Amino acid sequence: MPASEKVLAFPVYPGVTPLDLIGPLTVLKTPGIGGTRYRTVVVGERAEPLATDTPLGLQPAATFAEMPNPWAVIVPGGGAATLAAAEDGALLSYVRSATAEAQVVGATGNGALVLAAADLLRGQRSAIHWAFREPLEELGVIPADQRWRADGRLHTAAGGTAGIDMALPLLARLRSKAIARFGQLSAEYDPQPPFGRVDPDPADAALARTLRDPGSAPIAAPAASDERLIALVLYPGLTVLDVVGPLQVLTMLQRFAPGYRCVTVWARREPVPTDVGVAVVPDRTFEEVPHPAIVLVPGGALPTIRAMSDPRVRDYVRATAASADLVTSVCTGSLILGAVGLLEGRDATTNWFYSGILEDLGATYHQRRWVEDGNLLMSAGVSAGIDMALHLAARLTDEATARRVQRAIDYDPQPPWGGIDYDRIPRLPRAIRGAISLAAPAVAARAKRLTRAERSKAADTQSVVRP
Template identity: 85%
Template sequence: MPGNEKVLAFPVYPGVTPLDLIGPLTVLKTPGIGGARYRTVVVGERAEPLATDTPLQLQPAATFAEVPDPWAVIVPGGGASTLAATENEALLSYVRSAAPGAQVVGATGNGALVLAAAGLLRGKRAAIHWAYQEPLEELGAVPAPERWLVGGRLQTAAGGTAGFELALLLLARLRGRAIAGFGQLSAEYDPQPPFGRVGPDPADDELARTLRHPGSAPTAEPGTGDERLIALVLYPGLTVLDLIGPLQVLTMLQRFAPGYRPVTVWARREPVPTDAGVSVVPDRTFEEVAHPAIVLVPGGALPTIRAMSDPLVRDYVRSAAASADLVTSVCTGSLILGAVGLLEGRQATTNWFYPGILESLGATYQQRRWVEDGNLIMSAGVSAGIDMALHLAARLTDEATARRVQRAIDYDPQPPWGGIDYARIPRLPRAMRGAISLAAPAVAARSKRLTRAERSKAADTQLVTRP
């Protein structure tokens, strides 16, 4: 590797919380010119699929031994699994050996427990998911009330999207404030939780015990008649934060409303590359979840444009949507819905950069965090999927349950420079949006031709089979 390249290592372990990892990775993958040369890498004891606290596996890109001296080492949280990780000697040895030479030693969620167990936080203040403050104290550190805390080399963030916010600050340090602002816009990190901020609650002690001891929460047996599957669709190159935000919300919802089970699906059970430099492995195939109660389609950039014409993606989304109670999307995932003919004449939203394509597919674009039209629920760019998923959780259960989910994932967003001022978007992003709009008719044309051909084939089949 080039001698002046900075390597930011994210060590993972069984049961890691994907949102604590993927949020920072997405921010730090923001393209731009100038600033330090760096790359992010997810490292594990072995470079093989690893279980998370959701129905999704992650594939580390390298082993601990292959990235011995990173410029930064940032440990993501993992719910109750992080308590076990404080005794994972391979993980602790890596963190201890990497930390002395690292310019940044950090953690997100309850990853600070690993730093503390490695002996790096004794007597020091650290931000952490609120439910794990007591275990952090037991390991000799001082829990801080801040959402994120930057103290020299030590940088820690609480749960939910606090790691996203900490990464924006780190991106500004590495590439400058303008690039960090572009990263915030690209991910549309303009959080608007449907119920506002959810702070401390009298029931927090009980909820904390449930989070630290998952066996105390109600569960449903897999395959029970009352189980309703929520299928989250994968495809190569997707923006994985589009997927992870809702998945984290819906996995927590399952803890409190066991009748709903989120599952990740792709054509095959094999690693699927994503935009964040880490591959993910689904737990079901399209065939195994042919008729979900709810289908959710995440977005991306060019890979999503390709997926609009991919017969595997098109066939599954169209057939699953035909029988689903609700059809949902995040970011440019709505373009895939439009590509199979589901948005003609409907109100819809998508990533701020892509409304031209959405409208070329027959939809009416609304610049809102999420839009409902009948059984369709679509959210805007990337991080909006979290807000939409909380709204969905309330629709499936009730507001009290959804608020409990928000508190459980510690989603209390506080962007370091505030939200996005859409009236003052810089010239370059506006030019990029305009270029995409100019290309929109050509992008939409192929999808429209495929939809017409599919409808014609379906009509011919009905004529042949009609008695």
């Protein structure tokens, strides 16, 4: 690697929790101008797809052997799988050697268990997912009450989006606070959980045991024919946090309401590149899930503009929307809904930067965390997908169940500098938004031409087959 490059390595293992990985990875990928180059790399024992605790696979970009001396090592959590990972010889050997000279050693979720098993935390305080405090204590570490904690080179965070909370000040240290705030705005990390904070309750001990040992409280699964599928659409270059946030919520919902099941879909079962340099692997193809009960479309930047014209994405979204009970989107995913003609005259939202394109597609833009209009449910930028998914979980079940899901994933967001003040956004982000709005008519016009052509073709086909 170049002498001026500093690598931030994220070691992963089977059963890792995507949100614990992708949250801080998204923040730390925020580009900066000049100075030292920082590069984030997801590393595994082998550079081949591995399972997570959701229906989304991950493919590490490099092996442990290829990244022996990173500048930073941050270990994501993985629910009950981390207990097994804490006994994984190859993983522990890498963590011990890679952290020997690392300037930052971190963990998110219950990833602190791996650091503790590698004997890097003995006698120290560490943040961790609340349900795994006891196993951490058994390894000689003192669980901290903070959502995230920085102590010298050691940075640890609890679950949910605590990794984002931790990564923002770390990015400010690496780059500047202005760049970190820009990263917060890009991800629209202005969290507004629909039920507020979730406080402890008498059932927490039982829930903790279930999270540490899912088999201790088995739930009878419905027959496959009775399950209602929630299809999360993938496409090349997408903002993967758009998918991972709601997927983490809705996968946990399956544990408490097994009548719903999440699937991730793309045209083929093969790795799909994303915005953070790690490929993701769907568990189904479009053809295998033609009629989901709910379809969710994530967003991105330029790749989403391309997806608006991709016939594979357009055909699937349009076809599933015709029969789905709910059509949902995260961030600029709503632009894809608009591109196939689903938002004309409808209330909608999207990432703040892209509101001009949404309006040129015929929608009425609202700057809110999520917007509902009939069977459409759309969230604002990136992290808003988590808040929307909790709202959706309550809509599908009830508020008590949704609050239990929130507690289970340890979603208690606390941005280090508070939320986003949209009335005081700096000049550069406003200029970027303005430039995107200038391009909006051309982007929308192409999408509209494709929609008219598709509708004309469908009408011609119907006239030919009509008796």
